[in-house]
Amino acid sequence: MIDFKDLDPEDGVQFVESLGMEPFRFYQVMKWIYKKRVEDFEMMTDIPRGMRVLLKENAYISSLKIHSHLTSKDESEKFSFLLHDGFIIESVFIPSERRSTVCISTQVGCRMGCSFCYTGKMGFSRNLTPAEIVNQILYIKDHKKNRLIHNIVIMGMGEPLDNFENLVKSLRIITHQSGLSISPRRITLSTCGILPKIPELLKEFSVNLAISLNASTNEKRNEIMPVNRKYPIDEIIKLCKDLPIGRRRRITFEYVLLGGFNDRESNARMLGKLLSGIRSKVNLIVFNSYPGASFREPEENSIRRFQEILSSMGYTVTIRESRGRDIYAACGQLASFHLKNKQKIS
Numbered sequence: 001m002i003d004f005k006d007l008d009p010e011d012g013v014q015f016v017e018s019l020g021m022e023p024f025r026f027y028q029v030m031k032w033i034y035k036k037r038v039e040d041f042e043m044m045t046d047i048p049r050g051m052r053v054l055l056k057e058n059a060y061i062s063s064l065k066i067h068s069h070l071t072s073k074d075e076s077e078k079f080s081f082l083l084h085d086g087f088i089i090e091s092v093f094i095p096s097e098r099r100s101t102v103c104i105s106t107q108v109g110c111r112m113g114c115s116f117c118y119t120g121k122m123g124f125s126r127n128l129t130p131a132e133i134v135n136q137i138l139y140i141k142d143h144k145k146n147r148l149i150h151n152i153v154i155m156g157m158g159e160p161l162d163n164f165e166n167l168v169k170s171l172r173i174i175t176h177q178s179g180l181s182i183s184p185r186r187i188t189l190s191t192c193g194i195l196p197k198i199p200e201l202l203k204e205f206s207v208n209l210a211i212s213l214n215a216s217t218n219e220k221r222n223e224i225m226p227v228n229r230k231y232p233i234d235e236i237i238k239l240c241k242d243l244p245i246g247r248r249r250r251i252t253f254e255y256v257l258l259g260g261f262n263d264r265e266s267n268a269r270m271l272g273k274l275l276s277g278i279r280s281k282v283n284l285i286v287f288n289s290y291p292g293a294s295f296r297e298p299e300e301n302s303i304r305r306f307q308e309i310l311s312s313m314g315y316t317v318t319i320r321e322s323r324g325r326d327i328y329a330a331c332g333q334l335a336s337f338h339l340k341n342k343q344k345i346s
C-alpha cells in the first residue's frame with residue numbers, strides 16, 4: 001500500500017497511470033487532500049466511484065498522531081507526534097503579530113553529532129518520509145483552524161540535507177499549486193553545511209538558506225561540529241560566495257553563542273572578517289542549556305557586545321528570541337527528553 005502523501009507530482013502521476021487513470025486525477029486528489037483537507041478517497045466526489053475504489057485498494061492517506069501539545073507563555077506551541085513505529089518527532093508553531101511560522105523536523109534524531117545540540121546527542125534513528133514531513137504542517141494548520149501559515153522553517157530535529165530525497169519530495173508537495181502552495185521564498189532551510197547538496201537544492205527551489213556556522217576557525221568548529229572535518233569553513237565560504245542567490249536575498253549565518261567558548265569580542269571580529277564579501281546576515285542564537293550540557297549560556301553582556309561589534313562592521317544581526325523556552329522548544333529538546341529514557345514509545 002502506498003501512502004498517497006509520499007507522492008510528489010512525478011511519482012503521483014506514475015501511480016495513477018499505473019491504475020489506468022489520466023495524470024490529472026493525481027492533481028484532483030492532491031487538491032482534495034491539501035486544499036480542501038479531505039482525507040478519505042470516498043468523499044472525493046468529482047472522481048468517478050470506480051476510481052475512488054481503486055485508489056482506496058492501492059493507497060492510504062496518512063496523518064500524524066499527536067503525542068503532546070504544550071503552549072508557552074510567549075504563545076509559541078510545541079507539538080510532538082507519535083510515529084507509527086513508536087518514535088517521536090516535534091514541530092513548533094511560532095506566532096507573531098504579522099506572521100506565523102511553523103518549524104518542522106526532517107529526521108528522528110540526527111547523525112551530525114554537534115556537541116552543543118541535544119538532538120545531536122541522542123544519535124540518529126531514521127529519516128522522515130515525505131508524508132511525515134508534510135503532515136507536520138498539515139496538522140498544525142488544521143489545529144490552528146486553517147490560520148494562514150506565512151513561513152516554514154526547516155530547523156527542527158535532524159539535518160535536512162542528510163535526508164535529501166525525501167526532503168525534496170516534500171518540498172515539491174509543499175510548494176506545488178495543487179499542494180500547500182507555499183512559495184519557496186517563504187521557506188528557510190537550515191543546514192550544518194552538507195555542501196554538495198546546497199547547489200542541488202537551490203537549483204530546484206529558491207528557498208532561503210541558513211548555515212549553522214557557530215565558529216570562525218576550523219580549529220574551533222572541529223571541536224563542536226564533526227561535519228567541519230569533511231566540509232571545512234573555507235569551503236563553506238567559497239561556496240557561499242559563488243551561490244547565485246539573487247540580488248535582494250542574503251544567506252543567513254547562524255551562530256549559537258556558547259558561554260566562554262565562542263562569545264568573546266575577538267570571536268565576533270573574526271566572524272565579521274570571515275563573512276566579508278558575502279551577502280549575508282547573522283542570526284545569533286543564545287544557547288539554551290539543558291541537563292548534562294557541556295556548555296553554559298552566554299552572559300547578557302557578551303550577547304550585546306557580540307551584536308554591537310558585528311553591527312558596527314555593517315552586518316544585520318538578529319538575536320533569536322528564546323521563544324518557548326519554558327516548553328523546551330529549543331532544537332530537539334522535548335523529543336530528546338522522551339527518547340533519552342526510552343528509545344521508542346510503544
Ligand code: SF4
Pocket residue numbers: 110111112113114117118119120121156157158159192212331
Ligand atoms: Fe543535527 Fe542540527 Fe543538532 Fe547539528 S545542530 S546535531 S545538524 S540537529
